[in-house]
Amino acid sequence: MRVLVLGGTGAMGVHVTRLLADAGNEVVVTSRRERTSKDGVSYVKGDAKDRPFLDGLLAERWGAVIDFMVWSTAEFRERVDALLGSTDQYVFLSSYRVYADSPVITEGSPRLLDVCDDPEYLATDEYALRKARCEDMLFASGMTNWTVVRPAITYDGVSGRLQLGAYESEEWLWRAAHGIPVPMPSKMLCRQATMSYGGDVAEMISLLVGNPSALGEVFTVSGSDHITWREVAETYAEVLHFEITICSVDAFIAERGSGYQVNYDRMFDRVVDNSKVLQATGIDAGSLMGMRDGLTRELNTFIASGVSLLSSPGLQGRYDRLSGGAPSLRAVASEDGMAGVVRYLVRRFL
Numbered sequence: 001m002r003v004l005v006l007g008g009t010g011a012m013g014v015h016v017t018r019l020l021a022d023a024g025n026e027v028v029v030t031s032r033r034e035r036t037s038k039d040g041v042s043y044v045k046g047d048a049k050d051r052p053f054l055d056g057l058l059a060e061r062w063g064a065v066i067d068f069m070v071w072s073t074a075e076f077r078e079r080v081d082a083l084l085g086s087t088d089q090y091v092f093l094s095s096y097r098v099y100a101d102s103p104v105i106t107e108g109s110p111r112l113l114d115v116c117d118d119p120e121y122l123a124t125d126e127y128a129l130r131k132a133r134c135e136d137m138l139f140a141s142g143m144t145n146w147t148v149v150r151p152a153i154t155y156d157g158v159s160g161r162l163q164l165g166a167y168e169s170e171e172w173l174w175r176a177a178h179g180i181p182v183p184m185p186s187k188m189l190c191r192q193a194t195m196s197y198g199g200d201v202a203e204m205i206s207l208l209v210g211n212p213s214a215l216g217e218v219f220t221v222s223g224s225d226h227i228t229w230r231e232v233a234e235t236y237a238e239v240l241h242f243e244i245t246i247c248s249v250d251a252f253i254a255e256r257g258s259g260y261q262v263n264y265d266r267m268f269d270r271v272v273d274n275s276k277v278l279q280a281t282g283i284d285a286g287s288l289m290g291m292r293d294g295l296t297r298e299l300n301t302f303i304a305s306g307v308s309l310l311s312s313p314g315l316q317g318r319y320d321r322l323s324g325g326a327p328s329l330r331a332v333a334s335e336d337g338m339a340g341v342v343r344y345l346v347r348r349f350l
Contacts, residue, residue: 001063001210004087005029006048011159012093012151013068015202017041020209030057054079058086064209066091073125076134084143091209094135096152096194096220097128097261101268105194107150107218107276112264126260135218144216147208152222152272155294156198157301163195164236165229166258166266169302174309175319176242178331182233183322185249188262189230192269196223197289197298207281214280222272224285227292229266235295239303247322255318313340317347 008017008029021027021040028042029035030053035043046053048069058065065087071079084090100116102109113132116122122129138146155162162169165188172182204221208214227235233244249267253259278285289297313336316328326348332340 001088002026002028002060003064003066003209004057004060004062005066005068006054007068007070008066009035010068011156011161011198012154012202012205013066014159015156015199016066016205019202019206023206025063025209028057049075051078055082058082060086062087064089064091066093066205066209068093070127071130071134073130073133076130076137080134080137080141084138084141084145088145089209089215090138090146091205092134092138092146092148094131094148094150095128096150096222096270096272097265098132098135098150103269103271105220105270105272107220116264121260121264124260128260128264146216147214148218149205149208150218150220151201151205152194152196152220152270154196154198154201155298157298158305159198160302160305160307161198162236162295162299162302164233165189166252166256166262170309170312171256171315171319173240173302174311175316175328176236176240177303177309178328179240179242180316180327180331181243181245181323183245183247183252183319184229184233185252186246187249188252188266189228189233189244189246191229191267192226192271193229193232194222194226194270194272195232195291195295196221197294200288204277204281204283207283208277211280217280219277219280220272220274221277222274223288223291223294224274225291226271232291232295235292236299239296239299245323251322255322311335311340313344314347317344317349320344320348 003020003025009031017027030048031043032047037043048054098111099105100110100112111132160169164172165184175182201221311332313332320326332344
């Protein structure tokens with residue numbers, strides 16, 4: 001069938017696109033930059049958030065539309081009817097972050113939007129809330145040609161997506177590669193994390209596309225195991241040999257920001273029951289990549305790629321405030337010269 005993938009050039013989208021094309025589908029992917037079309041995958045240049053561009057694509061009929069875009073609630077409200085009306089199956093990429101704190105996450109677990117009693121948070125359109133609000137529009141649409149997919153944290157060495165707690169890879173990897181301590185809150189290190197290899201998640205999503213049993217359904221998409229963030233750090237450290245230094249949650253948020261993500265996700269135990277998606281796709285849980293082996297393999301893949309890591313002197317100054325001393329100053333000076341040192345010092349001491 002013909003499949004339109006919106007924003008499908010990221011870590012998950014690249015895998016999903018390739019799997020769908022390899023299965024014989026004609027896949028069209030939107031991209032904001034020029035890309036070469038090949039092997040069953042065609043790229044159309046344009047920003048899917050540009051309404052005329054999107055409307056032009058949705059004027060055609062698609063077997064499936066897979067939506068990796070991050071819409072605001074207002075943006076999605078303006079587009080949901082057109083998205084649903086253009087296809088036999090609209091696949092909406094939500095997130096496991098919509099869930100409130102639960103001992104084990106299933107598709108029926110409560111969502112933050114529905115149970116959180118923090119009026120300041122609920123007044124925002126933060127990522128987890130906007131995803132849930134977009135879901136609600138699909139639930140209330142009166143149609144059943146949608147599938148909601150809620151992926152847990154994914155990792156992938158080719159794209160360089162290797163998270164650690166609330167850190168994206170570019171935030172902690174430079175420090176770790178230089179043997180510089182990485183600051184993290186002790187309470188976060190004790191929390192359980194479910195992280196999934198991007199290739200496994202992509203296979204699950206691709207097998208939901210064109211699957212009649214997926215219509216009108218919600219799926220939490222993840223691997224089958226979970227370990228603490230401390231164990232994640234220790235797994236990475238077997239490759240890069242770095243240490244964690246302890247800081248408070250409040251200090252961490254003050255220096256890094258993203259307080260809602262920290263308090264309403266990374267400070268929860270995230271243990272996922274993936275039985276529903278395994279049943280719908282026919283995937284054997286034993287075939288999924290385990291976290292320790294997968295994280296080690298993908299970190300080695302990323303290192304072998306030779307991708308340069310930027311020091312971000314101001315960022316390192318903030319993180320040294322959490323670690324104590326100035327452990328990253330010498331490396332910053334070596335790589336960024338005096339200009340980098342100035343940026344570092346401003347963030348570290350002022």
